Amino acid sequence: MxxxxxxxxxxxxxxxxxxxxxxxxxxxxxTNFNIVMIWVNKPDNTKAIFLSEPDKIEQIVKEQxxxxxxxxxxxxxxxxxxxxxxxxxxxxxxxxxxxxDDAALIVVGTHGSSGFEEFWVGSDALKIVTASKCPVxxxxxxxxxxxxxKRIILPIDSSISTRQKVPFTAxxxxxxxxxxxxxxxxxxxxxxxxxxxxxxxxQVVGYLGKNKIRFRIDTVEADNIADAIMDYAQKNKANxxxxxxxxxxxxxxxxxxxxxxxxxxxxxxxILTTHAKELIQVASR
Numbered sequence: 001m002x003x004x005x006x007x008x009x010x011x012x013x014x015x016x017x018x019x020x021x022x023x024x025x026x027x028x029x030x031t032n033f034n035i036v037m038i039w040v041n042k043p044d045n046t047k048a049i050f051l052s053e054p055d056k057i058e059q060i061v062k063e064q065x066x067x068x069x070x071x072x073x074x075x076x077x078x079x080x081x082x083x084x085x086x087x088x089x090x091x092x093x094x095x096x097x098x099x100x101d102d103a104a105l106i107v108v109g110t111h112g113s114s115g116f117e118e119f120w121v122g123s124d125a126l127k128i129v130t131a132s133k134c135p136v137x138x139x140x141x142x143x144x145x146x147x148x149x150k151r152i153i154l155p156i157d158s159s160i161s162t163r164q165k166v167p168f169t170a171x172x173x174x175x176x177x178x179x180x181x182x183x184x185x186x187x188x189x190x191x192x193x194x195x196x197x198x199x200x201x202x203q204v205v206g207y208l209g210k211n212k213i214r215f216r217i218d219t220v221e222a223d224n225i226a227d228a229i230m231d232y233a234q235k236n237k238a239n240x241x242x243x244x245x246x247x248x249x250x251x252x253x254x255x256x257x258x259x260x261x262x263x264x265x266x267x268x269x270x271i272l273t274t275h276a277k278e279l280i281q282v283a284s285r
Contacts, residue, residue, distance in 0.1 A: 006103040010094050010128065011037045011083070013064050016109035016141040023139050023270065024107040025072060026148065028079050031175045033104060035076070037065060037083040040093045058085060091127035098134050106136040110264065126264055129245055129273045135168050137240070139270045149176045149239040152272075155229050156204055157185045158196045161244045165274035166204050169242040170213045172272070178239075180208060183232060184219035226262035233269050241269055246276040 009024045011017045021037065028035050039061050065083040073081045086093040098106050110125035129136045152173055156162050173180050184201045186194050201217065208215045222228035233241050243260050263271050 004102045004104055005031075005033050006101050006105075007031075007033050007035050008094060008098045008101070008103045008106045009035055009037045010090070010106070010108040010124075011039050011065075011068070013039075013061075014109070018068075018109075019141055020107050020109035020137075020139045021068070021072065023137070025075050027105070027107070027137075027172075027176070029075075029077050030177075031104075031172075032077070032079060034080040034082070036097070036101065036103075037068065037081070038094055038097055039065070039083065039085050040090045041085065041087040042090055061085060090124040091131045094128050095131040095133070098132055103134055106132055106134060108136065108138055110138045110140055126261065129264060129275075133275050135165075135272055135274045137270055137272050138264050140268065149270075150178050151181060151236060151238040151240070152178050153181045153183055153229065153233045153236070153238045153241045153269075154204070155183045155185050155225075155241070155243060156197060156200050157187065157225065158193050158200070159244070159246065161246045161276035163200055163204060164276055165242050165244050165272075166207055168274055169272065170208060170211055173213050174211070179214040179216065181232075181236060181238065182208070182215055182217045183229065184217070185222050185225055185228065186219060187222045187225055224259075226259035226266070229259070230263065230267055230269070233267075238269055240272055241267060242272045242274070244276050245273050 007024050007028055009017075009021050011021065021035075024035055027033070041057065041061075062085070069081050069083070084097065086097070094106060094108070097103070106128065108125050108128055125138050129138065149172075152169060154166070154169055169180065172178070182201055182204055184197050186197060188194070205215065205217060218232070220228050220232055229241060229243075241263065243263060245260050260273060264273065
């Protein structure tokens with residue numbers, strides 16, 4: 001059944017995943033979306049987490065979910081809060097559910113790259129982002145859930161895919177009554193490349209203006225793109241950073257991976273990642 005009014009939340013009952021659920025509740029109340037929580041029975045470590053025999057684990061999980069519904073359903077407006085239980089690889093089952101339900105968004109907590117592997121959602125967050133076709137918000141544990149998403153940073157680099165995140169980001173900003181900070185990223189002194197960034201920024205601004213989304217424009221010189229974005233977001237007290245899963249890689253980032261990966265692992269601010277699509281078609285326009 002196609003819905004497109006649903007938020008999928010990965011739950012492993014850790015504090016990190018409950019924090020992600022709280023963020024999803026805030027978004028759901030603004031968008032009028034329903035929330036579906038998902039727990040995946042991962043035989044490798046499920047028994048270790050619940051300290052229970054395999055045949056009793058699902059019953060324990062159901063009881064835990066019912067407690068979450070009792071506690072958090074009153075915080076929703078008229079939206080539903082339900083759950084599903086799957087078995088298999090976490091990232092595959094979460095992305096599969098999102099595709100089956102035509103979900104609008106996935107929200108998961110992440111422990112980043114700290115080596116903390118006790119709970120499956122934290123260790124699988126990057127895989128979920130890579131595997132999922134719909135946008136994914138990743139949230140680190142320490143992020144304050146009381147902060148409304150009022151300031152969204154929208155970095156624009158010279159990559160072809162950079163503009164593909166704009167429509168969903170704009171839609172989310174409209175629901176949340178948020179302001180978008182369009183941030184042009186200059187990672188080189190090459191004039192032609194900087195010109196591409198300027199051109200993309202102008203296109204984005206035109207789109208936001210046409211759709212009556214509040215915005216402001218800024219630029220930064222970025223040796224390390226991930227650090228530059230996170231520093232800018234913190235200075236401007238942003239609540240969300242919108243990026244692509246395929247992005248420009250500057251010289252200083254070559255040995256660290258794309259800045260999208262760095263930010264998902266280390267950002268103190270929630271990250272909204274959009275999956276790049278149809279790059280060849282876009283390039284030919």
